[in-house]
Amino acid sequence: MNAPRRHPLAKAVSLCLLIGLPLLAAAQEPSTPTDQTRRGATTLDSIQVTGTRIRKAEIETQTPVQTLTREDIERTGLTSIGDILQELTGSGSALNTKFNSSGNFGFSPNGDGVGAGSAQVDLRNLGPKRVLVLVDGMRWVNEASASGVGAATDLNTIPLALIERIDVLEDGASSLYGSDAIGGVVNIITRRNFEGGQVTLNYGQYGEGDGTQKGADIAWGFNTDRSNLFVGISHVDQEEILSKTRAQSRFPVPGTGLTFASSGTPNGRFIFFPGTASSACPLTDVDDNPATAPVPFCNITTPNGSSYAPIPAYPGDFIGFGTANRFNFSEYNMLLTPSERTGVFGQYRFYFNDKVHAYAKALYNRRESTNQAAPEPIFLGPDAGTGNPYADDITIPGSHPYNPFDIDLVSSGPGANLVLIGRRPVEGGARVYEQKVDTKYFAAGLEGSFGNEQTFFWDINVATSENEAEQTNYGSYNIRNIALALGDTDSSGATCAGTPGCVPLNIFGGPGTITPEMLAWIQPVVRDRSEQSLDLVTANLSGDLFDLWAGPVSFAAGAEHRRYEGSYTPDPINYVTMPDGSVESHYNGVPSLPTAGKYDVSEAYVELNVPLIREGTFGKSLDLSLAGRYSDYSTFGSQFTPKYGLRWQVADELLLRATYAEGFRAPSIGELFGSASRGDLQIDDPCLVGLDGSPPTGSAANCAALGVPPGSAQSNSQISVTTGGNPDLDPETARSFSAGLVFSPAFASGAAWSDRLDFELTFYRHSLEGAVQAIDAQTQLDLCVETLNPLYCDGITRSSVGSINGFNNRLTNLGSIKTDGWDADVFWTLPETAAGRFKLSWQNTIVTRYEAVGAAGQVQPRGVGIEVTDSAIPEWTSTANLDWRRDNWNASWSVRHISELEEQCGDAVSFPVCSDPAKGTNTLDAITYHDLQLGYRIEWFKGLQLTAGANNVFDKDPPICLSCSLNGYDASTYDIPGGRYFYLRADLRF
Template identity: 75%
Template sequence: MKLRIRPLAAAVHCSLLFALPGLAAAQDAPARSTPTTLDSVQVTGTRIKKAEMEGQVPVHALTREDIERSGLTSIGDVLQELTGSGSALNTRFNSSGNFGFSPNGDGVGAGSAQVDLRHLGPKRVLVLVDGVRWVNESSASGVGAATDLNTIPLAIVERIEVLEDGASSLYGSDAIAGVVNIITRRAFDGGQVTLNYGEYGEGDGTTQGVDLAWGYTTDRSSLFLGASHTDQDPVYSRTREQASFPTPGTGLTFGSSGTPNGRFIFIAPTPSTACPLTDHDDNPATPPVAFCNITTPNGSSFPNGVSYPDDFIGFTTANRFNFAQYNLLVTPSRRTGVFGQFRFDLSDGLQWYAKALANRRESVNQAAPEPIFLGPDAGTGNPLADNIFISRLNPYNPFGFDLDSADNLIMIGRRPVEGGARVFEQEVDTRYLATGLSGSFADARWFWDVNAAWSENEAEQTNYGSYNIYNIALALGDPAACAAVAGCVPLNIFGGPGTITAPMLAWIQPVVRDRSKNRLMLASANLSGDLFELPAGALAFAAGYEYRKYEGSYSPDPLTVRGHYNGVPSLPTSGEYDVNEVFVELDVPILADSAFGQKLNLNLAGRYSDYSTFGGEFTPKYGLRWQVTDEFLLRTTFAEGFRAPAIGELFGSAARADLQISDPCSIGLGGTPPRGSASNCAALGVPTGYQQANSQISVTTGGNPDLEPERSRSFSAGFVWSPGFASGASWSDRLDFEVTFYRHDLEGAIQAIDAQTQLDLCVATLEAQYCDGITRASTGGINGFNNRLVNLGYIKTDGWDVDLSWALPETAAGRFRIAWQNTFVTRYEAVGAGGTRQPRAPGIEVNDSAIPEWTSTATLDWRQGNWNASWSLRHVDELSEDCGDAVAFPVCSDPATGTNTLAATTYHDVQLGYRFGWMKGLQLTAGLNNVFDEDPPICLSCSLNGYDPSTYDIPGGRFWYLRADLKF
């Protein structure tokens, strides 16, 4: 690959442009890393062990003190409070039962906690532990492509370094949006016991835990052992008024038509008061029919049989079901982990280490009792439900005639509350073993290490409260056929709540178990040091080799594989691949102690990756670090990156969905001509005069073994300024500013094309990328539709990080420190198939996620003797969303434009602590988050509970906590 001179020249030019504005705008900026004199160190964002490499790239470091100040007990929750974080799964996502089986094969990640940087998605963030890759999650419903941070106990963490810059050249795939490097506790003498307890002001959502740590350090060895247990209780939607409806402020309008009393839509042989003559298809060529859209009154029950039409009424909004009463705002989670690492100096300059971790997460999601939808308009994706036949001989059928999907039945929706809520229990086990050697030679000017690691994440999900659609179909059909099968009893879906008996439930309600596994094995070797001296200093060098093997599998319950599961159908997935990689990094000193500044260095890096699935990929990175003075540092980087398709994306087996799709080659119901080009339709085999018989088309989704990697380009430029006049002054001990501009361009994003869009583009272009997988019968009708993952579209985003850190001198009033981090997103563009612009953008809330134009966190820290305290502010800028069908409700703030405003939200957190001189120290801490009881703004477009659980504090309300930390 040719050296890209133009981006490098642009980077140099940008650095020069930043110098004067940076000095002038210092009052608006902050700093995370500043030039210091250190021994040789390894920092995230470079493989070279050298003190001067610190500050080469923007790295945000969270110390253990920062973590403890948050009052949080999950790494995922801590990272989601970073201003550069986007929307990601956490324990506030009550996901199971509400999200379908995704085409990328990763499942729903129920109970996990992920991290998203720059709003590019969790699968584009690389998670390391002590600089080594961590295994991806297995969600029990698929093979994940992101890391579950709940697999790493917070108690073993010394600090977290977050690189918000593309780094594929240094670390390989997945580092498009950045890198999270979790550094474990190592040098530790003595023991430590930490107890914590917290709950919401309403008395629920209790979180409690205990952390144990013990270690010793000698001249030649060190040992650290840690154990952690955290127990988080649920918070139910029904306990919070704003979350107790399907969409806050709209009552039952957006409730479900699958109700305990049932909804019955069919064509009757004769009209009645409940089923008047209706021109239901708007086709003048067909006469009106007796059209039924009926139910029984709310709460009514007919254990002795319901009478048609006397006991039925027309179905209206008032008859819809409030499923939110069963949802969770905070999902329960129990996490237990043990960790140990041992290091031993075999000789001067040679050290051996070994690490081991075992972690279990037990979590629960809950959804409303599972609805049973039957008939061609049910859209379940299961032919047993869509093609249902309900016999007139069924003893509970009140209508006296067959209900046949091929003739008169349109849809039935019945929610058996007798079967209880859907409960999804996850058990996730993570195991990790690692060992290696490290050393130095040539008077500790050269460093090397070799490493091997094995890690596995295995999950099982048990689902209570779902149904067997095969058994349902048998129980609704001919009673004689049912009687011939052991255990089958006729099913009553007509009589209202309480009429589905225990024997009926025993026949139709199974326990469903799904399993998945992700495994990562790797070996690596690295070397770094100074090659030779140049006029401006030593040419620093790092190189290495890494081998990785990935294995993953998903095994749905046999009931699901057979197609008998009432929920979303899916098939097993399994696959593996390996990769061999080599990298090299050079730090070239260009100038030193000259008229142009103290030091100017050029950083060059490149990595070649050879994948068994798609071949080779080379990613370069270029950087400049210009130490203008002791006080002022300029830096810039340009990098190319990639993300290799994950196992689920490559090998995910077909899942099916029955979708409403309008064929552009079909005559309209009113006789209107086809929308599509006549010549193109003819080329696809569609005859003149073809009319689509059924707009509900079965679409299969799943992995694609021919996927190419996603490719990206990342650019950053900025400065760090530590003004001398603010160092050691009467009003300031140290003042640091840091400003960084970032830009990420991603091409070939892996996603499935919207099925309707795919069909429209196929007819419009006849291109194979859209038409492959769509087949038609001789009549012209679509008889096959394969909607697999492809590389399409692009994402472009840019913005600014502006940070400040100010340490004040110690006075009689104590020592104060202020830290202020800000992220401004100035652009986010996502374009899908055919150039279709996606709705995500700065300042917009859509699809349960948001991209605020400005997020900010400010902390005032105080210490005086044995006392310490902090006050933190977390700010989310105003957002807007499309009101959709809720435009007619007062909760839609601007019905004229059809948009709703989510007001700017600021949370205040306080903490107070005191340290006793007992043993090695007893620290007692009390804290209160969301001091002013700020509720999250109502979100009309959010699918669960009417809130965005990844942008705001859910469930709202104050959360208080206590912590005791004893060292001995």
Template identity: 75%
Template sequence: MNAPHRHRLATAVSLCLIAAAPGLAVAQDAPQPSSATTLDTVQVTGTRIKKAEIESQTPVQTLSREDLERTGLTSVGDILQELTGAGSALNTKFNSSGNFGFSPNGDGVGAGSAQVDLRHLGAKRVLVLVDGMRWVNESSASGVGATTDLNTIPLAIVERIDVLEDGASSLYGSDAIAGVVNIITRRNFEGGQLSLNVGQYGEGDGTSKGVDVAWGMNTDRSNLFLGASYVEQDEILANTREQASFPVPGTGLAFGSSGTPRGRFIFTDPATGATLDLTPNEGASDPTYDPAQTGCERTDDYHCFGTPDRFNFAQYNMLLTPSKRMGLFGQYRFYFSDTVHAYAKALVNRRESVNQAAPEPIFLGADAGTGNPISDGMFISADNPYNPFGFDLVSVDDPATPENELNFILLGRRPVEGGPRVFEQEVDTQYVGAGLEGSFTAGDRTWFWDVNAAHSRNEAEQTNFGSYDIRNIALALGDPAACAAVAGCVPLNLFGGPGTITPEMLAFIQPVVHDRSEQKLSQFTANISGDLLELWAGPLSAAAGIEHRRYEGSYTPDPLTVAGFYNGVPSLPTSGDYDVNEAYLELNVPLITEGAFGKSLDLSLAGRYSDYSTFGGQFTPKYGLRWQVADELLLRATYAEGFRAPSIGELFGSPSRADLQIDDPCLVGTDGSAPTGDPGNCAALGVPVGAEQTNSQISVTTGGNEDLEPETARSFTAGLVFSPSLASGVSWSDRLDLELTYYRHSIDGAVQAIDAQTQLNLCVETLDPLYCEGIERSPIGGISAFNNRLTNLGSIKTAGWDADVFWTLPEMAAGQFKVIWQNTFVTGYDAVGAAGQRQPQGVGIEVNDSAIPDWTSTATLDWRRGPWNASWSVRHISELEENCGDAASFAICGNQAEGTNTLEAMTYHDLQVGYRFEVFRSLQLTAGVNNLLDDDPPICLSCSLNGYDASTYDIPGGRYFYMRADLRF
């Protein structure tokens, strides 16, 4: 990513200025009113103690306003996902409605949102603050999420972003396991600013445009800032990029859907006993079936279904989802005296986004595998005027009518007449906050205090066009007399080709579906900080505080979905709430002053007690050492314990479904490959010999668990900051800073479901009820139900290194240059289930649309000369390896003998140049291009939908050009 700056030793204070409570941010664009200078107390990231002499004991990465603008991006989430320490997280490159369904984590999929993951521990383990206060979790109309949608925070109001890359539950409470992102808003601002930006991919699509307006004023006793933002992002369709034009690149239609516009029909003819797998010939809109032809050599209007008949659903997907984001923000501060001031702030933001999936398939019959009893138990009458087979199609054995034995295995029909599935989201965010801040003197010591209250709300509505009512489908396929008795019902034709479903048929079976979700967060905090007493090596400093928070969340699916009549992904309503009360204490103990053991040695101690209404109390401590060995060298280390409380969705989420790409080891693969599972075990599971997996997408049911316990974590960091004097103030170097940090995180009782593919493989290998319970199969062997619930699933451990170089060269005739080189090396990652089963994630492995590269790197060369400025950034991602699965037999699988595919290392180049005019106060014009060399990401065979990992790589195919104009007046 275009390089952010990590804190250097000598500049740690100036770069670490951050507010523990809202609004204690450092002055940014204009001087603070003079009457309030005593309140401009330094707050160093990673500590609540407001003292300029205390430098951070933990690695903190700061992205300044300049760093943000250098990226050319318009979303906080997109910028943070380019950090070298960031993991895979949802963003607008995920077409995340439709087939995505609900997350296996039980918290819904945030369609259109952008999240941040640190250290590959998951976005829900990162705490997001805005001006030191928690931000409300996302609502995207599909469940009750456990993460923050960064698209609810306009980039235009951000002054800087601080990223604490360490466990910090003792300081900030739950969720701060992998780290903390603190977004500091623009506050002190004099005059106005108008910013215009536009960008577009080299293929002429994916246009982004926006306008930001900022205005502020300062008086001796107050300051006011107002900001407005509008961003519009156009879509990029998958069919415009060759790599994303098929479900699995390089395999043609082998992994296409068996739900096709002409239809696939698997049944047993009761007259002959022959089981057939047929599809109509092209152009046969009223096909004729000859029961005497019991094989694949046919002269009627059918032929046996094969790979060329499969449907290419990828053509309808999006590589970049469209959205509009509109935001208003304001904050006002009034200084009553030199020692007390008040503030108030408010934000409203709206996101309108769209996802799109291929026309929704209708799967009916015993092997439909939808988990819906209506579609899996479908009856199609012989009297249906469009039924060409001349007999009832029955998918459930009924003892009461022995003449109706099961003969209906699968009907897969994709009604292209109904158009693609379109999911439109409207997400509204509101935030209001107010507080008092001040200081007082006790003896010869100054104490600082603040009290703050805030309420935030995130609500979403998702409207779904292009889905179907399975109840009405059953009625229209059944007895025509029963259909005639219902207003609007006409017999349905699923047996002809495209165009045979009439507008009257569509009107009866195709509803508009509305889903809603909401989250609320109310919070109150009070903090105090100062020096308690003088010790042998300096003052003993302390900070203490109390906090109260209330969380409320709900998800309300459409009544059609609740009733079980929705043909798409089923779900039920969810609602819940809980409260938490907390108190914390932090101490900084100076142990040694300047002497034989160095300049100074400080010990930090912190502890927080949290009382949750859902599970009770939790105490989390933290210990740290900071040793200033010399002016040039700082050594630091921390050990912290942390926790994450289960979210509302994880606790109370009702059963819902995710449609996942899974290879069934007991079935013939969709490409014809032989089963890999033990034949005896597969037979014991009820799988007939030769049974075929008709669809690689398997529906997996997820849901909350009120018995969940909090996750617990341990974090350790150790590192150094070295600023050699031989590289300071000399002819070849103005300053050189070297940073090295080792990190290790361990999580126990991680809340998640066992990886579905892993669970199925273990079930087939062991027949253990621990894995097989909840997996049901149809009479012909296919999976008809897969229950995969949340548990406290064992452990996650990860470790690695950050190594960074910051070099500022002296100013010369050619200008001034700066070099920033940041690196993250992941040396270990292990996720183990509660019963010891190893999860597939690991270092250097790509799985489930996420990757853990062993090396990510960003290098930036920055140049300034007079009104000119330019930067060149290089982003590197090391190679990865994935399991090819059923694609192992194709040449596109690079290592066919091993059944693995190597995703080669990627290096992206970004270039930017700007010029400042002396117009009004100033006019800055900037132009840039990202992915200068037009590199395509490596092909991913296991990634869903678009053939590449959208959270790791740039969109396939296309440079991104952008321009920006900033006018200050």
């Protein structure tokens, strides 16, 4: 996979030239070039076009570039770049502020943490880490959210006020831009030649009276004969929406009540073997061994809402634990997380003369966001499955002042009788995660041109950028202090009585019995930090090399050096050094270890545009593009990536184009150096009785071989999975192909019924090998139970009662990802009449294949038309926009369509909400959203533009998702339940 380090840059250049020479020899006679103006063509002076490095007065890219203008952005009524890009038909599932991720999702194996408060973009369903984000053609620093070292870009670090337009290239472009440009490139172009001032005020609110969003943008600039300056300030304040305010999100799984709620309740759940039967713990057969069955077994709690001073009496105050006693954690979650963002951006250019100018840019952005989860549960005993001995191997002596059972509760070893204690201390309040993310960016450079008959453009650039994040967590617990407060000694021999500040903990008494003194001992304030930085230097040269029979051969060449550095520093409670030198985690939540790493890369590229035909037998023009990039990484060695393209102007009305590209993505800092951390994932154990009482689905013989006693039940839907990076990872390699046409019929140009009509059709195919990811945890468990293969079972351990108490799921170079599909677009501009001017655009993406296969051939669950792991790949997504202008009035009507999906019902198969229980699947029906906007320009008041709009006008609720982690719907695909959103905007220029 790795190219040798001795590979010189000369080979990259010569390869492109050698491939092109035979084609040049077969070229046709020269003729006069023609211009074809259409969507996708871009006119340049010295501005870089997305999709090519060649700078020329007129050039067209080999692949279609979708451009979002400021008008397009304002039409959405949205205030986040990420939310805007996620509405593109070619976008896949990615994080946004509708994900209340902290405290629920845990850590992914990518080492990127939970990305709380960030907004990302996914193109072609290949993942956000495979999309390269540029600002004015230069790389943007990766995210920091104080929970890991991410491989994706947080678009919430870029204010809307500085954006002139957004170019989206949905094609592989590693030969032009290097690593990460596998799924595509998003290039954000900043505002530059701005004269005067502009103030924009935004106010929006959901129809339920919540989720208020307020914003203010200020822009100011001036131009002189030798300079221009632009300054922009942006502020956005988005308020939260609580899950309990919508019927669809009030329970963990809609339509199932408390069945899938938590066994960690304010009144506690206590599972143990008491030795003797009682009215609360009758004889229960939990063992198929005739010598020991039946045995007394307790699975008990106290009545909901009851509280005892100080403890309940056993057995009279206890009842059997059932579904009605589970805790509804969803009521504490958020449908929309609060996010406040303030950004300042400035750009100055000075022209020394007509040939040379200098520029400097600077940005500072502060994001403050909050996630919230239910009060953190405390799980103790072997069925807790946390992997922390303070929780899993705890012993609570019968002499403990708050132990109502008067027997030692022992987790392991001789006399083991404890299975699980679950208690949710509502006295400690909800878990609140507050993030502060600071983004700093500075760039400077020189740009110029030289030459007389032939003009060459050059530029030299330097940039430095940094994301720094802090997260403060209120409402979590210190598990060692909990263990001390419940037992006699810890592993170091410490005792509660001999430890200053230790207060015995009442975990048995019910809500209100954990005192402020107890909380002061077990509840810390947890502070985590992360940061990423990117420093780069680039130099580029572009122009015409020489003339051929069909026109000049154009080129671009350049070099780039980048240095990446990132780190994640969790609160020291995650890794405490004990007196004997050992390191322990004292964190009751999702623990993690520090991560730090850095690497650098040096690159050089060359790109050629070779005209082969002009006005010949085979059409008006035929152009060949060749590009190659050589990259040398300090982490794994060197890589060469080529790209080839053809553009054939068959006639004025018809353009054909095709590209083939090879690409790669280097493993990120988090993927390489990420330390072991934990994610609490929704997993159905096929060897255990389901939460709804359904029988195990796995082979009884295989489950017995794995150490699962018959009749064992799954007590909690969340299973702790250990994740982490892998320093031996290789880069991902990719191949992409696209072919398409643009048809602009002459009969629809300048006609009475049409000013212009364009049809665009593009076929795309991406093939990714050695994808860096972990096998889906549910798939790994299912395959372990099905095959007993150590490849899947190694790393999965079980307790004496059969439940999983260890699950290791690390990154590898997984097998492959293959996807292909079609983009089909129509753009129609109608002539202006007395009724005004209308423009129609209709964009569609149809995904015909998506296959992910593991390194050992295991098929991953994602696919076309399937919902899994809070993400979806619809077969068809479509967006239609109808714009209207007349005098000072303007309006737009947008229609967004998402085709139906299918998911596995899991343990919810026995509920009516599962649409096809026979197949065990649930259908998420197709949905169509309608958005409206109306604006008026008041000329007498300095051209004040007033705009009112509504998104999801008909208040469509998203389809119910049974497999999604939170809120009963897929937050990366659909609008929120009760999602009708109204907004007003005032825009004043002066």
